[in-house]
Structures are given as structure tokens and as C-alpha cells.
Amino acid sequence: MQPIGAQHDFHNPAYAQDWADRFVPTRARQALFDAIVDQLTSRALPNTHIVELGIGPGYLALEILRRIPGVSYEGVDFSEAMFAIARARLADFAGRIVYTQADLIRDDWTARLSQPPGAIVSTWALHDLGGEAHIAAVYQQARAVLPSGGLLLNGDFVKPNESKFAYEPGRITPSRHEEMLRAAGFRDVARLAYLEKDVENPTSANNYACFAGVV
Numbered sequence: 001m002q003p004i005g006a007q008h009d010f011h012n013p014a015y016a017q018d019w020a021d022r023f024v025p026t027r028a029r030q031a032l033f034d035a036i037v038d039q040l041t042s043r044a045l046p047n048t049h050i051v052e053l054g055i056g057p058g059y060l061a062l063e064i065l066r067r068i069p070g071v072s073y074e075g076v077d078f079s080e081a082m083f084a085i086a087r088a089r090l091a092d093f094a095g096r097i098v099y100t101q102a103d104l105i106r107d108d109w110t111a112r113l114s115q116p117p118g119a120i121v122s123t124w125a126l127h128d129l130g131g132e133a134h135i136a137a138v139y140q141q142a143r144a145v146l147p148s149g150g151l152l153l154n155g156d157f158v159k160p161n162e163s164k165f166a167y168e169p170g171r172i173t174p175s176r177h178e179e180m181l182r183a184a185g186f187r188d189v190a191r192l193a194y195l196e197k198d199v200e201n202p203t204s205a206n207n208y209a210c211f212a213g214v215v
Contacts (some may be wrong), residue, residue: 005168052127058086186213
């Protein structure tokens with residue numbers, strides 16, 4: 001049996017558009033966005049600039065920009081094809097958003113940011129970095145660039161702790177995410193949500209959780 005996961009070609013415009021069309025937020029996925037927005041609005045951030053790692057087609061960005069009027073936004077991605085989709089979706093917010101091209105593995109993405117972030121967010125992206133070492137490196141870089149009181153929110157596909165199935169290397173257990181956040185120096189580490197959990201019948205589109213850490 002193939003490991004639970006997927007292969008992507010996000011540099012291909014046709015593939016990126018097909019993925020975006022298939023990944024339109026469902027009610028369950030909307031719950032992940034709600035958890036992130038709730039966190040961003042329930043605390044005083046050190047500044048109002050929010051950075052998203054892996055902006056993709058702009059679904060999370062649309063939620064945040066529409067529901068939190070006072071923030072500026074920066075979408076980081078390595079895919080020009082995804083930027084084109086996001087720019088079209090977020091055209092009404094063009095004055096509040098910048099797009100920064102960077103590969104989270106190969107580039108020093110923190111040095112490319114337009115301004116210091118008060119929060120860093122991500123959904124369904126870091127598992128595609130290929131393994132826990134790369135995810136841990138992103139957590140460490142995020143911890144280094146966030147000021148005191150800054151917030152990291154990562155909603156991503158996970159491998160259930162109790163699963164006996166093989167998963168692609170980037171889909172790691174919730175407990176491992178929490179361990180890596182603490183090791184990176186985050187405090188108040190929490191699992192905010194665990195959505196569409198299915199231990200017995202996992203697919204590449206279920207089993208995802210949202211993690212938070214504060215600097």
C-alpha cells in the first residue's frame with residue numbers, strides 16, 4: 001500500500017488551478033480557519049503584520065483579511081502559479097497584502113519578509129516540505145523572527161498518534177509537532193483543533209490539526 005500522502009506539481013499552472021478547485025474549503029476546513037482567526041483576534045499581537053507560509057490559492061488569506069480589518073498581510077510561497085490564483089482571489093485587498101517568493105527549504109525566507117511579523121500562520125503546507133527536519137527548521141526560523149508575544153499557528157495534515165498506516169514523511173504525529181514547537185522555544189504550545197480524524201480509513205485529505213505557540 002502506498003503511504004498516505006500526495007505528490008504535487010505546484011509550479012504547473014494547470015495543476016495548481018485544479019488543486020485549488022478541488023480544495024475549496026468545506027465546512028470542516030472552515031473550522032480550521034475559524035480556529036486561526038479566533039486566535040488572532042483574541043490576543044494583543046506585538047504588531048499587526050501577519051505572514052502566511054504557503055499562501056497557495058489564498059483561502060486562509062481571504063478569511064483573515066475579510067474578518068480582521070486592521071492587519072496587513074504577507075503571503076510567502078515558492079509557486080508563481082499559486083501567486084497568480086491568490087492575486088485574483090485577493091484583488092479587493094491588494095493594498096493590504098504583499099507576495100514574497102521563497103522556498104522554505106532552500107531560501108532564508110525570514111530575510112525576505114517585508115516587515116517583522118506579529119503572527120505567522122500556515123495551513124496544509126508544511127507537510128509538503130518532505131519531513132520533520134524541515135518542519136522543525138521552519139519552527140526554529142519562525143521563533144527567531146517573531147518578537148516577544150508573537151504567535152505561530154500551523155494547521156496541517158498529521159499522522160494520528162495511534163495509526164498503524166504508513167504516511168508520507170511530512171505527515172507527522174500531533175505529539176511530535178508539539179515537541180518540536182517546544183524544542184524551538186515556543187511557550188504555551190497547544191493543539192487547538194483536530195479535524196476529520198480517521199484512524200481506520202485515512203486519506204490524503206483528512207486528519208489535520210491546528211497547533212499554536214507563543215514567543
